[in-house]
Structure formats: C-alpha cells, structure tokens
Amino acid sequence: MNNFTYDIPTKVYFGEYQLGHLGPELKNYGKKVLLTYGGGSIKKSGLYDKILEEIEKAGLELFELSGIDPNPRVASVNAGAEICRKEGIDVLLAVGGGSVIDCTKFIGAAAYHEGDAWDILTKKVTVEKCLPIITVLTLAATGSEMDAAGVISNPDTNDKIGMMFPVMRPKVSFLDPTLTYSVNQYQTACGAVDIMSHIIEVYFQTDQDLYMLDAVMEGLMKTVLKYGPIAMAEPENYEARANLMWASSWAINGFIRGGKRHAWSCHPMEHELSAFYDITHGLGLAILIPRWMDYVLNGETAGRFYQFGVNVFEIDAGLPEMEVAKKSIEKLKAFFFETLGLESTLTEIGIDDARFGEMAEKAAKLGATKHGFWPLTAGDIEKIFRMCL
Amino acid sequence: MNNFTYDIPTKVYFGEYQLGHLGPELKNYGKKVLLTYGGGSIKKSGLYDKILEEIEKAGLELFELSGIDPNPRVASVNAGAEICRKEGIDVLLAVGGGSVIDCTKFIGAAAYHEGDAWDILTKKVTVEKCLPIITVLTLAATGSEMDAAGVISNPDTNDKIGMMFPVMRPKVSFLDPTLTYSVNQYQTACGAVDIMSHIIEVYFQTDQDLYMLDAVMEGLMKTVLKYGPIAMAEPENYEARANLMWASSWAINGFIRGGKRHAWSCHPMEHELSAFYDITHGLGLAILIPRWMDYVLNGETAGRFYQFGVNVFEIDAGLPEMEVAKKSIEKLKAFFFETLGLESTLTEIGIDDARFGEMAEKAAKLGATKHGFWPLTAGDIEKIFRMCL
Numbered sequence: 001m002n003n004f005t006y007d008i009p010t011k012v013y014f015g016e017y018q019l020g021h022l023g024p025e026l027k028n029y030g031k032k033v034l035l036t037y038g039g040g041s042i043k044k045s046g047l048y049d050k051i052l053e054e055i056e057k058a059g060l061e062l063f064e065l066s067g068i069d070p071n072p073r074v075a076s077v078n079a080g081a082e083i084c085r086k087e088g089i090d091v092l093l094a095v096g097g098g099s100v101i102d103c104t105k106f107i108g109a110a111a112y113h114e115g116d117a118w119d120i121l122t123k124k125v126t127v128e129k130c131l132p133i134i135t136v137l138t139l140a141a142t143g144s145e146m147d148a149a150g151v152i153s154n155p156d157t158n159d160k161i162g163m164m165f166p167v168m169r170p171k172v173s174f175l176d177p178t179l180t181y182s183v184n185q186y187q188t189a190c191g192a193v194d195i196m197s198h199i200i201e202v203y204f205q206t207d208q209d210l211y212m213l214d215a216v217m218e219g220l221m222k223t224v225l226k227y228g229p230i231a232m233a234e235p236e237n238y239e240a241r242a243n244l245m246w247a248s249s250w251a252i253n254g255f256i257r258g259g260k261r262h263a264w265s266c267h268p269m270e271h272e273l274s275a276f277y278d279i280t281h282g283l284g285l286a287i288l289i290p291r292w293m294d295y296v297l298n299g300e301t302a303g304r305f306y307q308f309g310v311n312v313f314e315i316d317a318g319l320p321e322m323e324v325a326k327k328s329i330e331k332l333k334a335f336f337f338e339t340l341g342l343e344s345t346l347t348e349i350g351i352d353d354a355r356f357g358e359m360a361e362k363a364a365k366l367g368a369t370k371h372g373f374w375p376l377t378a379g380d381i382e383k384i385f386r387m388c389l
Numbered sequence: 390m391n392n393f394t395y396d397i398p399t400k401v402y403f404g405e406y407q408l409g410h411l412g413p414e415l416k417n418y419g420k421k422v423l424l425t426y427g428g429g430s431i432k433k434s435g436l437y438d439k440i441l442e443e444i445e446k447a448g449l450e451l452f453e454l455s456g457i458d459p460n461p462r463v464a465s466v467n468a469g470a471e472i473c474r475k476e477g478i479d480v481l482l483a484v485g486g487g488s489v490i491d492c493t494k495f496i497g498a499a500a501y502h503e504g505d506a507w508d509i510l511t512k513k514v515t516v517e518k519c520l521p522i523i524t525v526l527t528l529a530a531t532g533s534e535m536d537a538a539g540v541i542s543n544p545d546t547n548d549k550i551g552m553m554f555p556v557m558r559p560k561v562s563f564l565d566p567t568l569t570y571s572v573n574q575y576q577t578a579c580g581a582v583d584i585m586s587h588i589i590e591v592y593f594q595t596d597q598d599l600y601m602l603d604a605v606m607e608g609l610m611k612t613v614l615k616y617g618p619i620a621m622a623e624p625e626n627y628e629a630r631a632n633l634m635w636a637s638s639w640a641i642n643g644f645i646r647g648g649k650r651h652a653w654s655c656h657p658m659e660h661e662l663s664a665f666y667d668i669t670h671g672l673g674l675a676i677l678i679p680r681w682m683d684y685v686l687n688g689e690t691a692g693r694f695y696q697f698g699v700n701v702f703e704i705d706a707g708l709p710e711m712e713v714a715k716k717s718i719e720k721l722k723a724f725f726f727e728t729l730g731l732e733s734t735l736t737e738i739g740i741d742d743a744r745f746g747e748m749a750e751k752a753a754k755l756g757a758t759k760h761g762f763w764p765l766t767a768g769d770i771e772k773i774f775r776m777c778l
Contacts, residue, residue: 001404001627001628001631002404003402003403003404003405003406003407004403004404005400005401005402005403006400006401006403007400007401008397009398009400011394011395011396011398012394012395012396013392013394014392014393014394014395014647014648015390015391015392015393015648016392017392018392208628210631210632210635211612211615211616211628211632212608212609212612212632212635212636212639213635214608215605215607215608215609215611215612216604216605216608216609218604218608219601219603219604219605219607219608220601220604220605222604223600223601223604226600227600238390239390239597239600242390242599243599243600243601246599246601246602246647247601250601258403258635259403259404
C-alpha cells in the first residue's frame with residue numbers, strides 16, 4: 001500500500017435552488033467574471049438568464065466566452081486567456097459539462113502564460129498559477145467539477161491530451177440534478193459510461209489496495225448500473241439524476257485512488273479515437289473498455305475481474321475464477337450495448353482500421369499505457385483497436 | 390432528498406514517513422506552535438521526539454499543553470486557551486486520538502473568547518473564529534481529524550456535550566497507520582465500535598437517500614467488520630490499521646450525510662453514560678446501539694434494518710423482512726460482544742439503574758433524540774438504558 005496525499009478542497013452546493021449562493025461565492029474572488037459556456041443550450045433552458053441575474057445582484061462585472069466545443073480546442077483556450085489578460089479577469093465561471101469546465105481550467109492557467117496555451121499540454125511550461133474557477137454543472141460525466149484535470153484537443157495535429165495541475169481544481173461547484181433533466185438519452189448513456197470508466201481505470205490495479213476504497217468503488221459502480229437506465233427512461237427522475245451527478249464527482253476527484261500507482265489504460269486509447277474522429281468520449285470508452293478487458297484478462301489478472309464480477313455484478317462467487325472473470329466482461333458489454341443501447345463497434349460508427357497504426361503509436365508514445373494495470377505497447381493497442389471493429 | 394453543502398477542505402498526509410511535511414505545513418500558519426497531547430504515550434513511542442525534531446528543523450517556537458484526558462475536560466480547554474492568548478499562539482498541533490483533537494478544537498475557539506470555555510458548549514457564545522489546527526492521529530476511532538466537531542466534559546455538572554463549528558475543522562491531518570500499532574486490543578475494539586457507530590447514526594434514516602451514499606456506508610461498515618478483528622489479532626498489520634484509520638475519517642467527516650436531516654440517537658445517550666461514569670465512549674456505544682435497535686425496530690423501520698442485514702451482513706435477501714431485520718441486530722451483537730470481545734451489559738461494568746432517570750432526562754433535554762431515526766422521549770431513553778442492564 002502506497003502513501004498518498006488527500007487534498008480535495010472543492011466546495012459543492014448540491015441540489016436545486018442553490019444559485020443564490022453564486023454571487024457571494026464569485027465575489028469572494030473579485031469583481032470581474034468571465035462566464036464560459038458552449039452552444040446556446042444554457043440560453044434555451046433559462047439558466048443563462050438566472051446566472052446573469054445573480055451576477056448583477058452581486059454587482060459583478062461580466063465578460064463572456066461562448067462556443068466552447070465538445071472535445072474543446074486549444075483555440076478556445078487561447079481566446080479565453082486573452083480576454084483574461086486584456087480585461088484583468090478575477091474569477092472564471094464555467095457553466096456546462098466537462099468540455100466547458102476542462103477548457104476553462106486551461107484558460108485559467110494560460111492567463112498566466114504569454115505564449116500559445118498548447119505549450120501547457122506539451123509540457124513546455126508547468127502550471128503553477130490558475131485563476132479561481134467556479135462551475136455550474138449541466139452534465140454528469142467527466143467529474144471535471146471536482147478534479148484538477150482537463151483534456152484539450154488540437155485539430156491541426158490530431159492531438160488530444162489530458163493534463164492535471166492541483167491549482168486548476170475548481171474552488172466551488174454547483175451541482176443541481178435538475179439541470180441535467182434536458183440531457184438526452186444518448187448523452188445520458190455516454191455520461192454513465194464515462195463515470196463507470198473513471199472507476200474502472202482505478203479499480204483495475206495490481207497494487208495492494210485499501211479494501212475500503214474497493215468497497216466504495218463497487219458502490220459507485222452499482223450506482224451507475226442502477227441509475228443510468230432510470231435516467232434514460234425517466235429524464236426528470238431527481239433521484240437518478242442526483243445519484244449519477246454525485247457519483248460522477250467522486251469517480252474522479254482523487255479520493256478512490258488512495259495511493260494506487262498504475263496509470264490509466266483506456267483513456268489514452270480513447271483520446272486517439274476522439275482526436276482522429278471527434279466521436280463522443282463516452283461512446284469511444286464503451287466500445288474500447290470491454291475489448292481492453294478481453295485483451296488483458298489472463299491467469300495473473302483474473303483475480304481482479306473475479307472481484308469485479310462478484311461484488312459489482314453479483315455473479316455467483318462459487319463459480320471458477322476465470323468463469324466469473326469472463327462473465328463480468330459479458331455483463332459489462334450487456335450494460336453498455338443493451339441496457340444503455342450504445343453502438344458496440346467502431347465499424348458501426350464508420351471508423352475503419354486505416355489509421356489504427358498511427359493512433360496506436362501516438363497513444364503509446366504518451367507513455368501512460370506502459371504503466372497501467374497490464375502494460376500495453378503500441379502493438380497491443382493496435383490489436384485492441386482491431387478487436388473493436 | 391434534501392440539498393446539502395459539501396465542504397471538507399482538510400488535507401491529509403496518509404501513510405508512514407510523512408512527518409517531513411509537518412514543519413512546512415505548520416509554518417504556513419505562523420511561528421508559534423502549541424503542541425497538545427495526553428499522557429506520556431507519545432513520549433514512550435518516540436513520536437514526541439520526532440515531532441520536536443520537525444518543529445526545530447522548521448525554526449518554529451514551541452509551547453506545550455499535556456495531560457489532556459480521555460473524555461477531555463473543560464479545564465484543559467481553559468488552560469490551553471490561556472496559553473494561546475498569553476503567548477500569541479499562531480497554530481495548534483494536536484497529537485493523539487479524538488480526545489486530544491476534540492480538546493484542541495475548543496482551545497482554538499476559546500482562544501478568541503475571554504470568558505469560560507464552557508460558554509461555548511452551553512451555546513452562550515457562537516464560534517466564528519478558531520486558531521488553525523494540524524493533527525497527528527494516533528487512534529482510529531472518533532474521526533475528529535477530519536471533522537468539525539468535538540465533545541467536552543464538565544465533571545462539576547456531569548455534563549458531556551458535543552458541538553460542531555465549521556471553523557474548527559483541522560487544516561491538515563497526518564494519518565500514519567503505524568502510529569496505531571501500539572493501541573491495545575481493548576482500545577482497538579472500542580475504536581472499531583466508534584467508527585461503526587458514526588456510520589449507523591447516519592445510515593438509519595427515514596429520509597429518501599442518495600443510494601450512492603448508502604453503498605459507500607455499507608462499504609465502510611464492511612471495512613470495519615473485516616479489519617477490526619484483524620487489527621486486534623495482529624496489531625502490526627498495516628493493511629488492517631490503514632483501512633480502519635481511513636474509514637474512521639470518512640465515517641464522520643460529513644460526506645456520507647449528504648443532506649440527511651435526522652439527528653443522531655445513540656451518541657446523546659452514550660454521552661450521559663460517559664459523563665456520569667467516565668466509561669470509554671466506544672464501549673458505551675457497543676452496549677447501547679443494539680438495544681436502541683431492539684427498541685426502535687418495528688413495522689415502519691424494518692425496511693432499513695432489512696437493507697442493513699442484506700448489504701452489510703449478507704443475510705439471505707429472500708427471508709421475510711422482519712426476520713432479516715432481527716438477524717441483523719443479532720449479527721451486530723455477535724460482532725461487538727463475541728468477535729470484538731467487549732462487555733455486553735452495563736451491569737458487567739458496574740453501572741446500575743440508580744441514575745437512569747436523571748441521565749435520560751438530560752439526554753432528552755439536549756433535544757436531538759426527538760429528531761432521530763425514531764423519536765425518543767426521556768421515557769424511551771430510560772427504557773433503553775434498562776435494556777442494557
């Protein structure tokens with residue numbers, strides 16, 4: 001068991017009608033607010049007006065950056081950073097899902113960097129300062145509202161890179177489950193996969209674990225299994241939306257990691273899929289994860305799959321270890337492709353093997369996949385991509 | 390499901406050999422440190438010397454308050470507060486278990502109050518400021534290392550009162566499982582009960598819950614069931630000590646509460662036992678909790694006991710609800726009195742019914758028991774005390 005530092009100071013207002021706290025919280029950090037958001041959905045839903053009202057009530061000065069894309073691009077980061085520098089922004093207010101929040105984190109960091117924000121993603125500069133960030137979450141998926149990481153794409157180079165700096169962690173996040181009522185079935189399904197994937201990336205470890213955190217992770221995964229389908233069938237089911245929302249934060253804020261060393265395996269692979277084909281992150285993960293599991297399941301790793309099968313899917317503990325392990329993967333496939341109804345192959349979404357070699361090289365080059373639950377070379381990754389066809 | 394605010398900013402260094410961070414962390418808050426501790430155990434173990442070394446290395450000025458009792462007394466709080474005011478203390482360093490940390494919290498608060506610290510416990514004054522607190526934990530039990538509450542006794546009036554103020558939450562806590570290797574079997578057992586009790590007080594609620602947090606609580610309780618006996622049999626089992634230590638923090642830091650409204654039931658009753666007879670808190674809880682369960686189990690409450698039985702004790706879910714409910718209480722008794730080997734009745738520890746009436750009146754007067762999982766009057770509480778004979 002390895003040592004670790006736990007340091008997750010994000011304050012969360014959870015529930016409906018909490019926006020009355022937004023103005024005072026923003027005011028704690030200054031007067032000039034840069035509001036960041038994506039397309040027009042927050043205007044359509046009325047959330048934009050409510051936020052403007054709170055900002056006005058608090059006597060704050062508002063600036064805006066809209067049009068942040070899913071798979072957010074470095075161009076948005078640069079545009080935001082320039083506003084921050086030019087206007088002397090004090091605090092960032094990200095309203096949206098993970099894409100908006102991720103982008104805003106790098107805006108906060110890039111505000112202190114005179115050059116291209118992409119230098120941060122390529123590790124040319126280290127982030128030591130970041131403008132304070134407050135978020136209003138509208139999608140339960142990435143957990144960006146409570147973690148210190150973000151992922152940015154560069155379409156010029158087909159790169160999609162994730163980075164983490166403690167100073168980028170949001171100071172305050174507003175989690176109102178009703179704001180996710182309008183998330184459609186498909187995005188709800190992709191969000192459920194994303195939450196599940198963050199737990200799976202940590203749960204599958206060979207390090208000797210804190211059993212306590214295993215139990216917490218199993219509880220979080222069962223939460224997703226239970227409420228993902230309910231939220232799809234009944235979009236305005238508060239209990240389902242609330243459970244998914246709070247689970248999304250705890251799947252990735254760092255708590256469940258507890259000193260585990262292994263790097264993540266499936267995210268680096270999926271980032272190549274999204275970078276080359278701009279697909280939804282959760283869909284890419286749904287297709288990849290079970291094939292990665294098929295590939296890494298062996299005599300050495302079966303124990304962990306057995307525990308996954310018994311404690312998460314309630315498979316009979318009396319069956320042979322390998323049988324339970326295989327069944328657990330089948331159960332996960334059934335959840336992703338039948339219950340959540342997602343496409344199950346890359347072929348179905350129009351992706352062929354034309355660029356698998358190049359993508360696998362890029363994924364391997366980032367280095368993490370060598371240090372995962374089961375070490376993966378570029379060759380391994382290419383094979384896993386092929387299993388997804 | 391009720392709204393809530395999550396705000397738990399305590400930073401934790403978890404594991405062995407983390408004390409190198411102590412000096413720099415203290416220094417963040419100033420130069421003058423008041424070290425608080427109990428009897429001489431930290432001198433015997435060598436921890437005292439290690440801490441002094443770190444303080445010296447950081448160039449800090451040291452003051453000391455020792456002799457803080459289990460069930461800490463208001464006299465210690467007043468003594469500590471006087472040192473703080475006289476010496477202009479910048480930061481408090483509590484080294485010990487819950488008693489030392491609880492006492493230190495009220496020292497930090499009372500430093501800003503010129504009168505008797507007992508005024509804080511009787512709600513004559515409200516705590517709005519507290520000196521920053523850093524803790525080094527030596528016992529997995531109360532969770533005081535990460536929460537905002539504390540309990541203080543006043544032997545003159547047979548009062549033992551718990552209070553919670555957000556500003557009293559420790560800034561940084563050092564959790565080194567090896568520091569609990571020297572905790573004896575009996576105290577290890579009482580600590581396990583204390584952790585379990587904090588979860589039970591929240592788990593038994595009639596509010597519509599976040600299932601996700603139920604799952605987390607069930608995982609935490611299973612952690613205690615698994616590792617309590619291991620830590621007793623093998624005091625230097627790192628995995629057992631680590632799991633109990635981290636579970637102790639998460640049982641009470643506020644995370645599992647998630648908007649649940651009901652007040653705690655068993656702690657107000659136990660506080661009377663400890664106040665009148667100065668018994669170990671965990672032992673009092675072990676004797677009380679199952680009798681409270683026997684008393685409040687009925688047609689309306691059985692559902693919660695059923696879930697407890699199935700998910701924590703793995704009782705056959707196919708049995709009738711009331712049967713599972715009753716079995717769950719039997720399982721808990723077996724854990725406390727057989728597995729952990731604790732005394733099972735007040736009679737065994739020399740407490741008779743002489744003062745039950747008075748104790749029940751005092752417990753009821755504090756008000757919380759009216760608003761618990763099942764409302765309790767003074768008459769109910771006296772009956773529960775009698776069931777413990």
